[in-house]
Every structure is written in C-alpha cells, then in structure tokens.
Amino acid sequence: MDKTIHKQVTYQEENKTLYQILFLIGLCHLLNDSLQAVIPAMFPILENSMGLSFTQLGLIAFTLNMVSSVMQPLVGTYTDKHPIPFALPIGLASSMVGMLGLALAPNFWLILVSVIFIGLGSAVFHPEGSRVAYLAAGNKRGLAQSIYQVGGNSGQALAPLITALILVPLGQKGALWFTIIAAIAVGILTYIARWYAGQLQSIASKKKQTTSRQLDKAMSKAIKSALLVLIFIVFARSWYGAAISNFYAFYAIDNYNLTIANSQVYIFIFLAMGAVGTFLGGPLADRFGRRNIILFSFVGASPLAILLPYVGSEFAMVLLAVIGVISMSSFSVTVVYAQELVPGKIGTMSGLIVGLAFGMGAIGSVALGSFIDSFGLTETMIMASFLPLLGFLTLLLPTDERIQTWYK
Template structure:
C-alpha cells in the first residue's frame, strides 16, 4: 500500500502543473514591473525633489544590492527551511515600498521605500524559482522559461510605464502600483497554499539527494563548473546591461535620434530578449542545457561585433536577433545550476539570477566610467567581444555527465 502511494506521488511529481506556472509567471511580471518603476522615475524624482545624479545613483545601488545580492542568502536559508508564505509577505513589503515611493517628501524616504521594494524582490525570486521547479514535472527548462519570461517582460515595461503613467501623473503616479502589488499578493496566497502541500512530497526526496556528499574529486569538478557558469552569466549580464543602459545614448550621438526614438531600440532588445527567454527552456529540454548556453553566446557574437559599424535600420534588426539569442540561456542557466547542485534550488536561483544581475549592475558602473574616459563608440566596440566568452562553455560538463554524477 505504501509502495503504491509512493509510486502515485512520483507520477504526480512528473506532471507539469501549467496553471501554477502561468500564475507564478504573472506574479514575476508584476514584481519586476514594480522594480522597473524605480529607474523609470529617475527623471521625475530629479525634478520633483531636486535630487542629484549621485543620489539617483545611490537609489539604483540600494535597489540592486538589496534585490540582487541578497537573493542567494534568502535561497540558502529557505533551502533548509522552506517558507511557502514568504511569497505574499515579500510582495507586501514591496507594496509598502511603492506606497512610500509615491508619498516620499525627501531623498531618505525614497531610499527607505526602495529598501522595502528590494527586500520584497529578494524574497520573491528564489522562492518563485522553487515554485517553478516544483511545478515543472519533467519539463524543467520550459517551466523556468515561463517563470523567467514574466520577469523579463516586467523589465521591458519600463519605457511604457514612463510614457503612460509617470510622465502625466508624476511621483504620485507610483500609487497605482500598490494595486499591482496587491494583485500579486492575492495570487501568491493561492500559490503558497499549493506550495505548502507540494513541499511535503518533493522536499523530502530532494533533501535526501542533497545529503549525498560527492567525493573530493567530484566536488572540485562541481565547484569548477559552477565558477565557469557564473562567469558566463556575468559576461551575458554585462553585455545586456551595456545595451539596456547606454545604447540609447549611442543612437542619439551617432544617429541623431530623439530620446523617444532611442527607446525603440532598447524596447526591441528587451522584448526580443523576453521571447528568447521563453524559447530557450523548451529548446534545452530537447537539445540539452549546455548546448543552448553555448549557442546563446556564440551565435550572437558575430552580430555583436558588427553592431557598432552599421546604420540605424540595420542596428535595430541586429539588436532584435542579439536579444533573442543572448537571452535564450537565461532560464536554462538557472536549471543547469539547480541540477549541478541538487537540493539547493533557491540558492542556485539566487546565485545565477540575483548575484549575477547584481554584478551586472556593478558592470554598468564600470562601463559608465569607460564611456567617460574613452567615449561611447570605443566602449561599444570593446563590449562587443563579451559574447565570445561563450567559448568557455566547452569547460562545462555535459548534461549527461551531470546526471551521471548523481545517478
């Protein structure tokens, strides 16, 4: 009887729960759209509160450090002590932060509000990734793609948020995003109830698997593979940050475009990146995660190399293909890391998504300094070589080898 029950649970575990995946994907979109509000508000805050660029930089730094770098720490804690209801609690923190952002009378209140939003995001991402893992069944690549494409879509909404909400309504327009946060809290309460039930079936087996300590040689190989993977994610994040943050200035300087026209290039890159994020997971399920990671960096490399030398029409076409290809490994990298170190689902999600993006933000500061020293054109030419670092993917063990390690 016990054997039959276990078999039934295993069969259930292999089913992909699409309803949960789509809801957590929508929540990811809502969460990341809240984050997108903050940089979108910079021109508004600069005028309404008279903030300096240094103060705006501190706001961006606070958001990135709290929301990104804390993710591995949250993941590490919840891997040991799963907390299903941390999801709605985290978004409640973001809701409080959005309310504070709309009503803040000074810089310090803005900074405190951003801290609350960052904390909510730091809690949401590793736990949301765990929900996607639990609902994935045997289609982990597709599941992470559905989850991650929500976040990428939320980030791509920044130009729309600026144009439709913040420009006409100003700082107080952020009050409308408390409703978005409240909607996410409502969805996440439902998710948490499902999560609490599922964790009883899944977590016991995962914990046992994670307690299998590999020998020293294998442990060294796993750590080496993880270092290579994080480095590859850094390279991808640095290139994406360069395009997202500075390419608009490049088009204005080199093509004579207006600010509004330059946003089309950024939106194209981000939107096609979201499409690539969605497509990468199913491709990885079919052709292998390592192969998709390799393709996502090397395939756009020649396009990235010629991007600084083409005209305004060709560049927008190249950006579409670069975004599509480059971001196809976004969700795949998370799944690869989770399978590299089983039982550390939240930690690996936090490391690959959170810490890597935090480093990408630091990369943006470095790129900004390079632009100040050498100029936009030379910097854009320099960063075009970053996708070539995809050659390091050959140092990663194959999917089959990773599976054999834990057989």
C-alpha cells in the first residue's frame, strides 16, 4: 500500500506544472529577445551617427542571426550530454558585455564584435531556456513551451517601441539602459539555474530510460524523415515571417502612401498578434494534438496570406492581425513536437528548431531582398504570400498517437 501511495505521489510531482519557473523563464526570454531587438532598432541611429552603408547594416543583422542560430543546436547537443545549469546566467552575462560594447563602440568593427557577444548569449540561452520549460512543464508541455516562447515573441515585438522611446532621443548610448535589463535577467537566471541543478539527477534517470526505449525501436528512418519535413515547415514559416517583418513596411509605404512611422504600425500588429498566437498554440496543442495545430497554422493562414497583397490599408491591418495569430500558433508547438519526436535530446531539438527559425529568417531576408531588386517589391510580396501553402506537408508528419507508440 505504502509503495503504491509513494508511486502516486511521485507521478503527481513529475506531472505538476511549475508555473513560477515557467513565468520566470518566459520573462527572461522577453528580456533576452528585447536585447536582440535593440540591434535592428538601432540601425537608423548607426546609419546617421557612423555613416554605415546598408551593406554594413545587413552584415550586422546577418552576423547576429547566424551566430545565434548556428550555435543553438551545438549548445543543445553539448548540454544534452553535459548539462550546465549555470550556462543560462553566463549566456546573459555575455549579452550584457555585448550590449555595453554596442553602446560605446566607436566604429563598425567593434559593433560587429559586440553583436557576436550578444549572439553567443542568445545561442546559449534559447536551448537551455527551452529545456527549463520542458522540465517545469509537467503534463502541459504545449502550455509550458508557449509561456516560454511568447516571452521571446513579445521581446521581438518591442523593437518599434525601443526605437521611438529610447534610441531616437538618446542615440547609440541609449543602449546602456539595456545593460541593466541584462543584469536583471542574469539575477533571475541564477535563481533558475539553482533549481535546474537540483533536477539533474532526475534528468539523468529519465534520459537513461529514454535512450533504452529508443534502442528498442527501429524507427530511426521514420524519425529522420519527420525531422526533414518539420525543418521544411519551419523554413516556410520563417521566410514568410521575414517577408512581413522586414519588407511589408516598404510595401505599405508604396501602396498606401504612408509615412515610415505609420508603416511600423503594420509590423507591430503582425508581431504583437504573433505573440498572442504563440501563447494560444501551446494549450490548444495539449488539447487537440501537436500535428493538428501545426497543420491548422498553415492551412488557416494560407488563404488570408494570398489575399493580403490585394486589400486596402485598413483591411490589411485586420488580415495581418489574424495571420499573425494563426501562423505563429505553431511556433512553440513545432518545438514540443520535435522534443517528443526525439525525447532523449531536448536541448538539441530545441536548438535545431528555434535556431533554424532564426537562421532561415536571416537567409530569407537576404534572398527576399534579392528578389525585390530583381522582380520588384509587389511581385515579391505576392510570391511570398504562397509560402504558407508549403505547410500542407504537415500531412506527411506522423500523428501524435503514432509517436507515442514508438516510445512505449
């Protein structure tokens, strides 16, 4: 009887959702990504104060995205084998150093070095932060990942406000205020790291059990195929997101005769509602299934995305809001799906999917910019509107139920 009660208590503890940890790691994700948002927000300031060319600004953005994206799966793979709880505050300390350098850098090359420090900090934070969300999730993995990811999306959506309220009046040295934000994040992450360190024994036990289950199942080919499909889906979503967030403002200026400031409203609506969609997607996936929500996020957004280039200025705001909610509802869900697809490699899968989103967004920005130069802005936005249709490839993914049978 006592053993039965002990097992029931242990099961309840393992499946308990730790909201305090989730909200704290979500807040740190907001702070981390708001630091990253400072960099593109500072472009107009750097262009005026240092006379940087668009090529140099593009190189800064490319460096940030590639360092943070390429390093994420590498960090995740290493920490899957050698967990380092205090990597979280160390990563944000790197971003703090980079932000200090960004505020005081006198030339382009020191700005680039500062951006590398910020990118490295982000590369360490994202897979480890996602692992913390996984460990604190209990039996609500979709909700947990949504709470974590919505912090990041909210931080990215702050870029227009950062530009208007801080960087325009204060200039380059306004970035000094963000070293304080980084320091706050380091303090919170130190607390989380202590909790994380206490979970290591449980992590090692679960990892050992998961590894033995994987060896018992000859499903490696199906898993690899599913990962390739998932990566392609992330590619489609990232490229469409890059098309809207980087170039729709120019489209709105040309087609609706707007000012630069007014055009930013469209981007803010898309990003802010995308954060709402990111939050909603997780709990919906817990109820209706990961694969179903991934499919819905593309199928639901596709007709609206195709319609967007042909509507007026006011209806475009409505469409961007709805597209943002629907298309980004799969952001956290794709991470959870990948984690459950390969449950023994939580950090690797988190780094791969989230890092890939950043990397594909960076490459997509360059490619779409080239298309605009070659074919025109309107034509490129029309072509980009068909990208969500690639989400129908989700039908090739194994169902949630099938994945569960692989690891029983």
